[in-house]
Amino acid sequence: MIVVSGIIICLFLLYLIFESFTNFQLFAGRFHPLIIHFPIGILFLGFTLELLSQKRKHHSIQPILPLILLFGSITAIISVVLGLFLSWEGGYSDDGIFLHKWMGIFTGLFSFILYLINAKVNRKSYLLGYTLLVILLAITGHKGGNLTYGDDFLLENLPPGVTEIFNIENKANVKRKLIENLPEALIYEDIISPIFDSKCVSCHNSRKLKGELRLDNPEGIMKGGENGEVIIPEDHTKSSLYKLVTLPGEDEDHMPPEGRDPLTDSEISLIKWWINQGKLFNTTVADVTITEEVKDKLFKLTTASQTTWDKLILKKIPDPNPEIIAEMKKKGVIIKKISEEANYLEINYSLFKDEFSNADLTDLLQIKEYIVWLDIGGRKEIDDSSVKIITQFPNLIKLHLENTKITDNAILLLTELPLLEYLNLYGTNISNNAVQHLKNFRNLKALYIWKTQITADGILDLNKLTNVEIAAGEELLMDNNQNE
Ligand code: HEC
Structure with missing residues (x-):
């Protein structure tokens, strides 16, 4: 006692x-x-x-x-x-x-x-x-x-059916919602808040108010933290939030603190753009100027390739015939699985040893459902008849045809590929006549037309395809701006 x-x-x-x-x-x-x-x-x-x-x-x-x-x-x-x-x-x-x-x-x-x-x-x-x-x-x-x-930590990894019973959101399963219609997307709600949610809110929420700051709602963001406002609209240089996320990683004030997943360059650019355009909340992308710096970053947040991708992953297919694959590899064809989960293949002929002919493409028909990326760029033997064979690969998403002998007619043939998103036509002879066909691609996201016969007028026409990133080379784009 x-x-x-x-x-x-x-x-x-x-x-x-x-x-x-x-x-x-x-x-x-x-x-x-x-x-x-x-x-x-x-x-x-x-x-x-x-x-x-x-x-x-x-x-x-x-x-x-x-x-x-x-x-x-x-x-x-x-x-x-x-x-x-x-x-x-x-x-x-x-x-x-x-x-x-x-x-x-x-x-x-x-x-x-x-x-x-x-x-x-x-x-x-x-x-x-x-x-x-x-x-x-x-x-x-x-x-x-x-x-x-956090409240959900303990039970977060229960099987989905069970988490539903407990009404727990399984964070691991919640992917960033991709944006369907970029112009209508809300800048804070659809683009910025998911960044805060994934990297900041674990420490800046109603229960854990680190630095007396909440980043889980607009009021908290505007109110700021123990040192006052963290965002000064229209001026990222005066916004402490921006300063803290861009400090050198080893600085002890860096946000998020050491050991946490830092913001990517893309996320930082988007936050800067969000602050500088000034109207922080309830503003759509169409309401503001899209700067060069964020253009591709915004584009990456949109659907398309991700959805096509997910569709393919969900559609499980058996392993491709290993003998066929081995045979092709022997000839110098690079064949890679595009991911661990799915059996789809990337096929690349850049190291191909023999003279290339259409017979090699016909060989590929044996594994046609597997091919999602095909790179036959730089092969002078490729012409419209080769493209005719390629149109039989139903799952093709990405196609390299740069520096080949194809003509405008090939583009018409390619419109048959339902999933095609990336098309590289650099250094080919395609002309403004191809433009009308290019407009008919349903899923096209990226188009490379440097050093082709397409003129500034053609580009102007193509620019109406707001969902397509067009790489046409400096000179053409400059011409284009002068035309406008
Ligand atoms: C691991 C927890 C943690 C995470 C994650 C985190 N922070 Fe912090 N944050 C803190 C702490 C702790 C402080 C207070 C630091 C101090 O007072 O020295 C702070 C302070 C701040 C402040 C200063 C508030 C003020 O007025 O002084 C800002 C701004 C900030 N954080 C932004 C962010 C952003 C943006 C992210 C996400 C990219 C983030 N934080 C992620 C822990 C965290």
């Missing part, structure tokens, strides 16, 4: 001393998540042994049980004190921490009281008390875990 009172008094004195060393509290508080494992482990062990000792066979362990409970309760109380230190550091909202804090304090004290009354009450009430203690401990621990990892 004297020992115990001594310990408590010492703890209280230590507490008073720590009070006066602010840094010490900050230092010690960080040990809470570590030390907390001791009382949890010890008290659960004590409880299990307590139950075991009910059996006559294990009566002999009874004398050490109070000691285990004492250790458990002392480490629990130390953890509580450290937990209070940690909470003073800030960064947790009052709502989030309230229950964990008070349940923690209560559990610590309760374990100690249980120790004190241990000898004085009957076994049944004592065991009941102990049961209550471990239940409290489990709930408090769980609440604490939620503060650190």
